[in-house]
Amino acid sequence: MRNIKLIIEYDGSRYRGWQRLKNSEETIQGKLESVISKMVDSPIEIIGSGRTDAGVHARGQVANFHTKSTMSIKEIHKYINHYLPQDIIVKEVKEVSERFHSRYNVKNKKYVCYVWNHWVPSVFQRKYSHHIADKLDIGLMEEAAKKLVGTHDFIGFSSVKKTNKSTTRTIEEITIEKEGNMLKFTFVGDGFLYNMVRIIMGSLVEVGLRRKKISYIDEILESKTRSMAGQTFPPEGLFLEEVNY
Amino acid sequence: MRNIKLIIEYDGSRYRGWQRLKNSEETIQGKLESVISKMVDSPIEIIGSGRTDAGVHARGQVANFHTKSTMSIKEIHKYINHYLPQDIIVKEVKEVSERFHSRYNVKNKKYVCYVWNHWVPSVFQRKYSHHIADKLDIGLMEEAAKKLVGTHDFIGFSSVKKTNKSTTRTIEEITIEKEGNMLKFTFVGDGFLYNMVRIIMGSLVEVGLRRKKISYIDEILESKTRSMAGQTFPPEGLFLEEVNY
Numbered sequence: 001m002r003n004i005k006l007i008i009e010y011d012g013s014r015y016r017g018w019q020r021l022k023n024s025e026e027t028i029q030g031k032l033e034s035v036i037s038k039m040v041d042s043p044i045e046i047i048g049s050g051r052t053d054a055g056v057h058a059r060g061q062v063a064n065f066h067t068k069s070t071m072s073i074k075e076i077h078k079y080i081n082h083y084l085p086q087d088i089i090v091k092e093v094k095e096v097s098e099r100f101h102s103r104y105n106v107k108n109k110k111y112v113c114y115v116w117n118h119w120v121p122s123v124f125q126r127k128y129s130h131h132i133a134d135k136l137d138i139g140l141m142e143e144a145a146k147k148l149v150g151t152h153d154f155i156g157f158s159s160v161k162k163t164n165k166s167t168t169r170t171i172e173e174i175t176i177e178k179e180g181n182m183l184k185f186t187f188v189g190d191g192f193l194y195n196m197v198r199i200i201m202g203s204l205v206e207v208g209l210r211r212k213k214i215s216y217i218d219e220i221l222e223s224k225t226r227s228m229a230g231q232t233f234p235p236e237g238l239f240l241e242e243v244n245y
Numbered sequence: 246m247r248n249i250k251l252i253i254e255y256d257g258s259r260y261r262g263w264q265r266l267k268n269s270e271e272t273i274q275g276k277l278e279s280v281i282s283k284m285v286d287s288p289i290e291i292i293g294s295g296r297t298d299a300g301v302h303a304r305g306q307v308a309n310f311h312t313k314s315t316m317s318i319k320e321i322h323k324y325i326n327h328y329l330p331q332d333i334i335v336k337e338v339k340e341v342s343e344r345f346h347s348r349y350n351v352k353n354k355k356y357v358c359y360v361w362n363h364w365v366p367s368v369f370q371r372k373y374s375h376h377i378a379d380k381l382d383i384g385l386m387e388e389a390a391k392k393l394v395g396t397h398d399f400i401g402f403s404s405v406k407k408t409n410k411s412t413t414r415t416i417e418e419i420t421i422e423k424e425g426n427m428l429k430f431t432f433v434g435d436g437f438l439y440n441m442v443r444i445i446m447g448s449l450v451e452v453g454l455r456r457k458k459i460s461y462i463d464e465i466l467e468s469k470t471r472s473m474a475g476q477t478f479p480p481e482g483l484f485l486e487e488v489n490y
Contacts, residue, residue, distance in 0.1 A: 009368045057369075081365065089368045120326065123254045123334045124302075124373065 055235030158193035202230030300480030403438035447475030
């Protein structure tokens with residue numbers, strides 16, 4: 001069996017997230033599976049690097065699928081993009097070793113989250129950033145972010161229900177850049193729990209707006225309690241930027 | 246009478262251009278006039294720096310209107326943005342001298358045009374750039390663009406019908422920058438005839454695709470004949486970036 005790796009870009013605005021649901025038209029995975037299954041004329045299951053929530057975008061989601069098809073890589077690439085809707089694009093197609101697995105082999109992932117921080121919103125960034133009118137203190141948020149870098153039990157920053165699986169993850173890097181009115185938050189880590197980036201964002205913003213002190217982050221980490229943390233940040237500013245293997 | 250200057254940003258995708266038509270809901274000017282007239286409770290006519298075509302965007306369109314209203318600038322700004330649709334935003338409001346006129350006083354304008362130049366389209370740039378799959382030769386286009394800089398009769402590069410008005414304009418600068426797969430064309434000039442930027446773009450692309458030689462530009466300038474020039478470029482990649490006074 002051939003093993004085909006895809007790098008996928010999507011505008012998540014009108015989807016219910018990555019993971020296939022009964023109605024395949026509403027998810028990215030569903031859309032891809034329906035196009036690829038038609039292409040190879042047999043039902044195909046694609047393996048994604050992980051889920052993205054409803055409304056979250058991706059510039060570098062990775063998935064793979066197995067097939068006996070003899071189509072060339074270029075033919076596969078053209079076929080898929082021809083039949084995908086305009087808000088999903090396969091950027092790269094590559095044949096990989098049979099053992100490659102998009103989820104199990106992840107080394108790290110990079111998420112980026114955009115905040116438009118000015119009282120006048122932006123027309124062009126509206127669908128791709130979250131608008132916060134009140135001025136955020138970047139220095140305070142950077143200090144707070146430092147407390148999250150490293151290996152921690154992030155259960156307090158997640159919507160994970162009771163689980164036997166480990167909720168310890170390592171965040172390698174968090175950076176905050178400002179360009180004009182746009183703030184760009186970058187998160188690199190070996191894995192992120194359900195809603196983890198969005199709950200971290202919501203908590204950092206509490207600090208940036210001076211509603212909470214920097215020690216708030218320690219309190220959430222120590223308490224391991226979701227209800228301590230900030231709100232789950234809206235999805236429209238969040239992008240799965242890269243998945244590295 | 247107070248004279249109020251506005252700097253306006255809009256996503257032109259769903260409008261029939263700047264200029265008011267009978268159905269005010271379909272144009273940017275119409276939308277603004279209906280909000281501002283309601284605000285001051287009398288019919289207001291706003292003067293724009295010039296028209297933009299259907300589908301063309303703006304980051305820095307300028308307009309002004311006269312009013313006896315005693316509202317503060319901040320109140321005006323908040324009111325207008327509150328009632329405008331999400332694809333039109335007033336970025337700045339300023340009270341200016343009574344003699345300021347958005348069209349007559351223009352010193353120069355800057356237009357920017359984006360081309361996504363890769364066979365795989367971009368999901369996020371789709372509405373804000375024109376997609377050209379075949380590789381464009383930037384060096385050739387830069388050479389061709391040089392021939393347009395300066396003072397020329399640009400009638401061959403416009404959709405202007407027979408006219409007694411001058412069709413001579415001065416282009417101060419044309420630059421082409423590449424960032425990844427995106428090409429950014431910048432045009433600065435004292436004025437642009439109807440469709441002029443789009444017809445120049447269509448003609449430069451003919452050169453960039455090696456369908457025409459650089460001398461093609463001279464031929465259009467000399468012939469002063471619209472039919473010699475390239476196609477009118479699609480509007481979705483074009484932005485009115487700045488109007489300077």
